Structures are given as C-alpha cells and as structure tokens.
Amino acid sequence: MAREALRIRDLVVEPGAKRRDLLKVGETGSGPIALPVVVVHGGRPGPTLCLTGGTHGTEYPGQTAVRIMTRQLDPAALAGTVIAIPVLNMPMFAARTAFISPIDGLNLNRVAPGRPDGTISELIAHTLFSEILPLATHHIDCHGGDLTETLWPYAAYRLTGKPELDELGGTMARLYTPGIFALFREGTPLTLTSGTITSEAAKRGIASILGECGSAGGLDPADVRTHLDGITNVMRFLGMLTGEPVLREPQLMGVGQFVVQAGHGGLLRLSVGIGETIAEGQELGEIWDVFGDVVETLRAPARGLVRIIWTHKVVNSGDVVLKCWVTEPAPPFTLPDRIPR
Numbered sequence: 001m002a003r004e005a006l007r008i009r010d011l012v013v014e015p016g017a018k019r020r021d022l023l024k025v026g027e028t029g030s031g032p033i034a035l036p037v038v039v040v041h042g043g044r045p046g047p048t049l050c051l052t053g054g055t056h057g058t059e060y061p062g063q064t065a066v067r068i069m070t071r072q073l074d075p076a077a078l079a080g081t082v083i084a085i086p087v088l089n090m091p092m093f094a095a096r097t098a099f100i101s102p103i104d105g106l107n108l109n110r111v112a113p114g115r116p117d118g119t120i121s122e123l124i125a126h127t128l129f130s131e132i133l134p135l136a137t138h139h140i141d142c143h144g145g146d147l148t149e150t151l152w153p154y155a156a157y158r159l160t161g162k163p164e165l166d167e168l169g170g171t172m173a174r175l176y177t178p179g180i181f182a183l184f185r186e187g188t189p190l191t192l193t194s195g196t197i198t199s200e201a202a203k204r205g206i207a208s209i210l211g212e213c214g215s216a217g218g219l220d221p222a223d224v225r226t227h228l229d230g231i232t233n234v235m236r237f238l239g240m241l242t243g244e245p246v247l248r249e250p251q252l253m254g255v256g257q258f259v260v261q262a263g264h265g266g267l268l269r270l271s272v273g274i275g276e277t278i279a280e281g282q283e284l285g286e287i288w289d290v291f292g293d294v295v296e297t298l299r300a301p302a303r304g305l306v307r308i309i310w311t312h313k314v315v316n317s318g319d320v321v322l323k324c325w326v327t328e329p330a331p332p333f334t335l336p337d338r339i340p341r
C-alpha cells in the first residue's frame with residue numbers, strides 16, 4: 001500500500017518530501033505565537049518520531065541538534081517520519097528567559113498536556129498534545145543548559161507500568177545518554193514533577209524520553225554532538241536510519257537524587273565540579289559573608305554524583321546549590337528484539 005501524505009493543518013507532506021511551517025497557537029498584543037514545525041516524511045514506512053527542542057527556550061544545544069538533524073535528513077533514505085519542533089517555546093526563545101515564560105509566568109514543562117482555553121504556555125502544550133504527539137509513536141524532548149544551570153548529561157524515561165512501552169522507553173534513554181540514565185517512577189525517590197511533557201506523553205502510550213545536555217546558556221559544539229549522537233542512535237535502533245546503534249559506556253543508572261542547600265546567605269565557593277563523584281561527608285565548599293568570614297561549610301549528606309550546579313555565586317538561606325544523583329552500575333544492556341518498535 002502506498003504511503004499517505006502526512007497532514008498537520010495546512011501542512012501536507014508527501015512521502016519522500018521535507019516541508020516546514022509555522023503553526024499558530026495563540027496571539028499576543030504584538031502578533032501571533034507560532035510553533036515552527038519541520039516534517040521529514042520518509043519514502044519508506046517506519047515509526048513516527050517527534051523531536052522537540054526549546055521547551056525551555058534558552059537551552060540551546062538540544063534545539064540546535066534538532067535543527068541540524070532535520071536539515072541532514074534525506075527523506076528518500078528515511079524509514080518512517082520525523083516531526084520536529086526546534087523551539088517549542090518561542091516566547092522564551094525571543095525573550096531569553098530561563099525556565100519560565102515571560103508571557104504568563106508558567107514553566108511549559110509543568111503544564112503538559114496544556115489546555116485549549118489556557119494561556120500561551122498552556123496553548124503551546126495543548127497544540128503539541130492535540131495535533132503533533134498523537135501522530136507520533138516515539139518522542140525525544142531535548143533539554144539542558146538553561147541560563148542558570150550547569151548540567152551533567154543524562155537521559156530519562158518515566159515508567160508507566162506497561163512492560164513493552166517501558167522497555168522501549170528505557171532502551172531509548174540508554175541509547176541517548178553518553179553515560180547516565182534514569183527511570184522515573186511515581187512513589188520512588190525519582191518521582192517526576194507533574195505536567196512534564198515526556199511523562200504526559202508516555203502516559204498516552206508514546207515512547208517519550210528526556211535528553212539533557214548543556215551548560216549555562218552556552219552552545220558548546222560538544223554538547224550539540226551529544227544530542228545529535230543520541231538522536232542518531234535512537235533512530236538507528238528504531239530502524240529509521242541505517243547503521244547499528246552503539247551504547248556509550250560505561251553507563252550508570254540514577255536510582256535516587258538529593259540536593260545540597262545553603263543554610264546561610266553569602267558568596268558560594270564550591271570545591272567540587274559537575275560530574276564529580278562525592279563521598280558522604282565530603283566538604284563541598286564554603287559560604288562566605290560579605291567580609292570573607294566563613295559562615296558555613298557545605299558537606300555531602302550522601303555519596304552521589306554532581307548533576308546540576310546553579311551558576312549564581314551569591315546564595316540565600318535555603319537555596320539549592322547542588323543537585324546530585326545517587327547511582328548504581330547500569331544493568332547489562334541487550335538490544336530488545338522482541339518489542340515492537
């Protein structure tokens with residue numbers, strides 16, 4: 001049977017073609033807010049993979065990888081379809097704000113699946129969940145490196161309790177990450193905040209993973225490469241691209257997480273770096289008051305791996321200064337042949 005054209009509103013993409021459009025989601029006083037969409041509709045049948053970047057508009061490496069991938073893909077050689085949104089959150093992209101929309105004060109990654117009668121962030125989520133993701137079998141949300149965070153790369157999937165979907169999602173996360181992956185699950189130390197895009201997509205039966213890599217509003221080519229390698233690896237696993245997927249090893253599994261908070265305000269002088277393994281009780285740094293007196297010595301409450309360091313150097317009482325993984329060696333990896341993909 002001949003493959004059909006893919007349609008999203010007025011965007012009609014024939015098999016073997018690549019097209020793009022801007023989908024209006026709402027309006028501001030100065031004009032429309034739109035989703036930039038690129039569809040690469042392969043000439044051969046296969047999965048439909050949705051790629052999203054810029055959920056947080058100032059996380060640049062992931063969205064850049066999405067752009068590069070859509071430009072590289074040859075629809076004639078592609079098995080299946082890629083529906084890519086390089087930047088989901090155009091208001092944040094334009095305003096260069098971290099995590100929160102400048103229009104409605106909402107975090108797009110906390111309001112999924114959105115609302116048709118909501119504000120701009122909720123309308124973006126609603127458009128994604130009502131018009132884009134229902135077309136997809138698989139999804140990768142590319143994050144990492146917002147203005148105020150230095151981050152150690154990882155990939156994650158939220159377990160749903162559906163064995164085949166969970167095995168697929170876990171495999172995709174392991175093939176995406178350069179080292180650490182995590183399987184989030186309600187009621188465990190790795191509970192995901194509600195309203196995240198990947199968890200809501202997984203609840204709807206889409207194998208949807210989170211890929212995180214980037215640092216402090218930067219656009220390091222190595223971080224872009226990490227995302228591109230992850231996307232390529234997953235697409236090879238799904239049979240969309242030729243070539244064998246390669247697991248990047250060694251891998252660690254995140255099984256818990258903890259934060260280190262400042263008890264006092266002052267200048268933070270950390271003595272550990274991103275990705276470092278820390279021992280329980282290890283000195284992590286000092287907080288100085290304005291004169292340089294040490295008002296607090298920070299110590300690790302447990303053994304962990306430093307996952308996020310916030311870039312601000314002056315902290316207030318209660319501020320989180322580090323977020324850490326509790327890790328275990330990853331279980332042996334085998335490519336699951338039996339699951340439909």
Ligand SMILES: [Zn+2]
Binds near residue numbers: 059
């Ligand atoms: Zn993000």
